[in-house]
Amino acid sequence: MTALNGILKDRVLLIFLTSLVLTVFVPDLFGSYWAIVALNLMMWVSLTQSWTLFSGMTGYISLGHVVFYGIGAYVVASTFKVLPLWVSIPLGGVVAGVLALLVAIPVLRVRGPYFVILTFGLAELVKYIVLNVETSIGKSSRLLFGAPTIETLLYIMIGLAVIATLMTKLVSQSRFGRGLSAIRDDEITAETVGVPVVKYKITAFTLSAVIPGMVGGVIALKSTYFEVLQVFNPVISFTVVTMAIIGGSGDVRGPFMGAAFLLLLSELFWATIPQIYMILVGLFLIVFVVFAPNGIAAILWPARSRDSQ
Amino acid sequence: MNLLEVENIGKNFGGVRALDEVSLMVDKAETLGLMGANGAGKTTLFSVIAGHLKPSNGIIRLKGKTITGYRPDKVCRLGIARTFQIVRPFIGMSVRENVEVAILFGNSGYDSASSLGDRAMDILDDVGLQGLSETFAGKLTLSARKCLEVARALATGPEILLLDEVMAGLTPREVDDMIEIIQRIKLQRRLTIVIVEHVVKALNQLSERVVVLHHGKIIATGSPQEIAQNIDVREAYFGASDT
Amino acid sequence: MDLLLSPQLLFSALVLGSTYALVALGLNLVYGTMRLLNIAHGDLIMVGAYAAFWFFTLSGLSPIIGLPLIALICAGLGLILYFAIFRHQLENVHPVERIEANSLLLFFAVSVIVQNVVALSFSGSPRAYRHLDEVYHLLGVSMTANRIAALVVAVTLLSAVVLFLNRSHYGLSISALIQNKTAAKIVGINVSKIQILSFTIGFAIAGVAGALISMTEQISPFMGFPFTIVAFVVIILGGLGNIKGGIAAGLLLGFVEIYVVVLTSANFRSILIYGLFVGVLLLRPQGLFGKTRAS
Numbered sequence: 001m002t003a004l005n006g007i008l009k010d011r012v013l014l015i016f017l018t019s020l021v022l023t024v025f026v027p028d029l030f031g032s033y034w035a036i037v038a039l040n041l042m043m044w045v046s047l048t049q050s051w052t053l054f055s056g057m058t059g060y061i062s063l064g065h066v067v068f069y070g071i072g073a074y075v076v077a078s079t080f081k082v083l084p085l086w087v088s089i090p091l092g093g094v095v096a097g098v099l100a101l102l103v104a105i106p107v108l109r110v111r112g113p114y115f116v117i118l119t120f121g122l123a124e125l126v127k128y129i130v131l132n133v134e135t136s137i138g139k140s141s142r143l144l145f146g147a148p149t150i151e152t153l154l155y156i157m158i159g160l161a162v163i164a165t166l167m168t169k170l171v172s173q174s175r176f177g178r179g180l181s182a183i184r185d186d187e188i189t190a191e192t193v194g195v196p197v198v199k200y201k202i203t204a205f206t207l208s209a210v211i212p213g214m215v216g217g218v219i220a221l222k223s224t225y226f227e228v229l230q231v232f233n234p235v236i237s238f239t240v241v242t243m244a245i246i247g248g249s250g251d252v253r254g255p256f257m258g259a260a261f262l263l264l265l266s267e268l269f270w271a272t273i274p275q276i277y278m279i280l281v282g283l284f285l286i287v288f289v290v291f292a293p294n295g296i297a298a299i300l301w302p303a304r305s306r307d308s309q
Numbered sequence: 310m311n312l313l314e315v316e317n318i319g320k321n322f323g324g325v326r327a328l329d330e331v332s333l334m335v336d337k338a339e340t341l342g343l344m345g346a347n348g349a350g351k352t353t354l355f356s357v358i359a360g361h362l363k364p365s366n367g368i369i370r371l372k373g374k375t376i377t378g379y380r381p382d383k384v385c386r387l388g389i390a391r392t393f394q395i396v397r398p399f400i401g402m403s404v405r406e407n408v409e410v411a412i413l414f415g416n417s418g419y420d421s422a423s424s425l426g427d428r429a430m431d432i433l434d435d436v437g438l439q440g441l442s443e444t445f446a447g448k449l450t451l452s453a454r455k456c457l458e459v460a461r462a463l464a465t466g467p468e469i470l471l472l473d474e475v476m477a478g479l480t481p482r483e484v485d486d487m488i489e490i491i492q493r494i495k496l497q498r499r500l501t502i503v504i505v506e507h508v509v510k511a512l513n514q515l516s517e518r519v520v521v522l523h524h525g526k527i528i529a530t531g532s533p534q535e536i537a538q539n540i541d542v543r544e545a546y547f548g549a550s551d552t
Numbered sequence: 553m554d555l556l557l558s559p560q561l562l563f564s565a566l567v568l569g570s571t572y573a574l575v576a577l578g579l580n581l582v583y584g585t586m587r588l589l590n591i592a593h594g595d596l597i598m599v600g601a602y603a604a605f606w607f608f609t610l611s612g613l614s615p616i617i618g619l620p621l622i623a624l625i626c627a628g629l630g631l632i633l634y635f636a637i638f639r640h641q642l643e644n645v646h647p648v649e650r651i652e653a654n655s656l657l658l659f660f661a662v663s664v665i666v667q668n669v670v671a672l673s674f675s676g677s678p679r680a681y682r683h684l685d686e687v688y689h690l691l692g693v694s695m696t697a698n699r700i701a702a703l704v705v706a707v708t709l710l711s712a713v714v715l716f717l718n719r720s721h722y723g724l725s726i727s728a729l730i731q732n733k734t735a736a737k738i739v740g741i742n743v744s745k746i747q748i749l750s751f752t753i754g755f756a757i758a759g760v761a762g763a764l765i766s767m768t769e770q771i772s773p774f775m776g777f778p779f780t781i782v783a784f785v786v787i788i789l790g791g792l793g794n795i796k797g798g799i800a801a802g803l804l805l806g807f808v809e810i811y812v813v814v815l816t817s818a819n820f821r822s823i824l825i826y827g828l829f830v831g832v833l834l835l836r837p838q839g840l841f842g843k844t845r846a847s
Contacts, residue, residue, distance in 0.1 A: 059653075061653060061656070061657070063660070106834045107834070109834075110833055110834065112649055112652055112653070113589045113652040113653065113655075113656050114589075114833055116589075116653070116656050117589060117591065117656070117784065117833070118830065118833045118834070120591075121781060121784075121826050121829040121830050121833070122826075122830050124781070124822070124826045125823065125826035125827055125829075125830050128822040128823045128826060129823060132819055132820070132823065135819065175413050175414075178409070178410055178413055179410070179413075179414060181399075181401070181402070182399055182402075182410045182414075184401070185399035185400060185401045185402060186397050186398075186399055186400070188361070188381075188397060189393075189397045189398070189399060189461075190382075190399075190410070191380065191381040191382045191385075192359065192361075192381050192382075192385060192390075192391060192393075192397075193382075193385060193390075193410055193411040193414055193415055193461060193462075193464070193465050194382050194385035194386045194411070194414035194415045194416065194465055195382055195410070195414045196380075196382045196383075196414075197382060198380070234777075238660065238664060241657070241660075242661075245657065273672070275668040275669075275671050275672035275676075276668075276672065278664050278665075278667075278668040279664075279665050279668045279669060279672070281661075281664065282661040282662070282663075282664040282665035282668070283661070283665065285657060285658075285660070285661040285664075286637060286658055286661045286662075289654050289657050289658055289661075290637065290640060290641075290654075290658075293654075
């Protein structure tokens with residue numbers, strides 16, 4: 001309850017959440033093009049916030065976040081017209097969470113750079129396994145006819161973005177979050193002062209997988225078809241990491257800034273010359289890692305940012 | 310019953326026997342000194358007790374309960390806190406935050422009755438770091454870092470404190486301060502202390518009993534005075550019979 | 553059984569394995585001397601492949617003649633990256649864990665940039681060229697000349713690098729650095745100079761490997777990543793920084809891959825490679841240079 005009180009007193013957070021919620025008016029005010037932009041923005045905000053919950057707080061950088069998104073999309077696509085969406089979308093989140101829980105125990109024993117490349121390899125492995133399963137049952141792609149309208153999907157996605165933001169915020173202010181930051185700083189010291197590192201890492205990893213699982217399901221419905229190579233595309237992981245680093249993960253607004261910034265770039269270039277967009281993303285990632293490792297948030301709101309050593 | 314019992318602990322690293330059938334007992338409120346040349350196995354013994362290393366054989370008991378092979382965080386919550394010879398603060402946190410994490414997760418358990426910050430400040434007072442509470446741990450001097458190691462261990466609310474060379478690298482003056490701090494916290498909290506130290510003076514002043522390790526084996530046990538006169542110990546230290 | 557022992561398969565496995573050994577060698581040098589995991593390694597292979605493609609298309613000469621030039625291009629790219637980005641990391645960032653994490657992100661960014669620059673310049677569609685594709689029959693094995701050439705070049709280069717590392721002054725310094733950075737410093741090795749050298753040689757070898765691959769396979773701007781993964785599997789299996797172990801592991805992986813594909817189906821190739829990758833990382837969770845936990 002004290003955590004909830006903290007949230008209610010946090011004006012920055014309340015203003016931020018309110019502005020997320022206000023995007024429900026985008027379709028009516030600006031039309032369907034901007035509705036799709038808003039939907040994309042909310043998708044990236046949700047993904048990046050959930051990435052921050054684990055990787056931002058523990059310092060275990062995951063380059064495989066797409067795997068949870070892809071699994072969620074797969075659950076929704078393969079149960080389309082079998083299960084109602086209000087069951088299948090949350091189910092996507094649950095399956096993603098269970099997958100995270102299952103792999104967490106072996107994967108989180110691996111530290112540092114090996115963890116990073118391992119997450120990438122694991123996501124690719126799951127992609128090829130799903131691809132082989134789909135090929136063997138003769139489904140190269142699945143069409144999802146009769147999916148909900150963009151407006152409906154936008155409302156769901158706004159909900160997910162709000163939940164993801166709240167989750168990350170609640171965790172960061174809790175004892176659990178303190179433990180995660182201790183792990184990021186020095187895992188050995190953390191366990192020496194009693195932080196249950198194994199339990200905490202597994203819990204955070206699992207929590208961070210649930211939202212992407214649901215996001216993936218919603219996005220599959222938005223594109224009205226499901227294709228393995230597309231929903232498991234490693235570029236999605238890359239984008240999430242870049243958004244988190246450019247935005248900064250010390251402030252709830254950081255992931256939003258990162259997502260908005262890259263989305264703006266993508267609006268400018270993706271449709272015409274996607275390569276230019278990707279090159280710029282790469283260059284920005286380099287610039288931020290080298291010169292501003294704590295991201296836009298730390299530049300705009302230095303006092304609120306952790307790590308401002 | 311002894312508070313801590315170490316029974317026939319052995320630890321192999323590859324072909325090297327770092328600890329060889331080490332057995333010792335520590336009584337409640339006792340201070341036990343651990344002596345030995347570099348590589349004698351002192352830090353390894355601490356790591357085995359604190360759960361950072363699994364022993365190859367042997368048993369460790371806390372108040373009669375076997376805790377061999379427990380993870381370090383669990384050992385800590387059961388009341389054994391350690392410091393590191395090479396200090397390991399949370400460098401991204403302030404001194405106060407370092408101590409707060411230890412209070413939140415340690416053995417004492419945190420109830421929101423008293424403010425976390427206040428409790429952290431009390432502990433910082435005890436080790437003389439109150440003036441540096443908001444400094445980032447990465448920016449401290451060596452002696453302040455050593456004090457922070459002690460403060461953080463203390464903040465977990467231990468019954469047993471394992472101090473690993475907290476005086477190494479300090480000036481004589483700082484050594485005196487540290488001895489005083491340790492004596493004070495020990496009395497205040499009725500702590501049981503196992504201390505590894507090369508500064509012989511500190512070991513003599515603090516410990517009631519000294520155990521000497523040599524090549525992973527215990528070669529002598531006794532009061533500081535007895536140890537000072539023990540011929541085996543001299544040989545081990547000064548290499549009369551040893552290469 | 554006859555199939556398994558057929559000289560044809562053995563030959564294919566040998567060609568693939570020696571290519572893998574070469575692919576991994578470049579990564580091993582960079583990792584061994586700098587502890588940097590270069591996930592853009594495969595993209596350098598891609599750059600080498602494109603350089604070979606254009607050399608052949610424009611000059612009409614065999615890419616094998618162009619190998620020194622291709623190596624030079626990739627080495628130059630390595631130098632630019634080193635001075636533009638990585639020197640700053642190696643010299644100014646602490647602690648080591650931070651350098652490792654940052655470098656990984658930086659290499660990731662480099663990978664994306666290189667892929668897209670190539671895609672932008674030469675289009676994203678796959679290409680191939682026909683060169684030395686006449687077939688020879690030897691001991692009942694049909695082999696195309698380009699694969700024989702690839703095998704010969706790969707084996708020559710592997711031997712040359714091993715000799716260089718064991719005999720020459722610089723090579724010995726590199727080997728020393730791989731084994732122990734602190735000790736290397738103490739005996740007076742100029743660490744940053746040797747790191748630049750390894751970075752350059754590592755990139756040049758990747759370029760050559762790419763040129764060889766381009767003679768037998770389709771190339772595309774996005775062909776690199778699987779090679780990065782292959783390189784990781786190989787150097788992990790062979791022991792990180794262990795040059796000879798890496799060569800042996802490269803050959804082994806070539807054989808395993810050829811036989812698995814023959815026994816099952818080509819669809820399983822990716823699962824095999826990524827499965828091995830995940831497997832070896834999970835089985836050596838302490839980090840692969842046998843780092844023990846601090847005590």
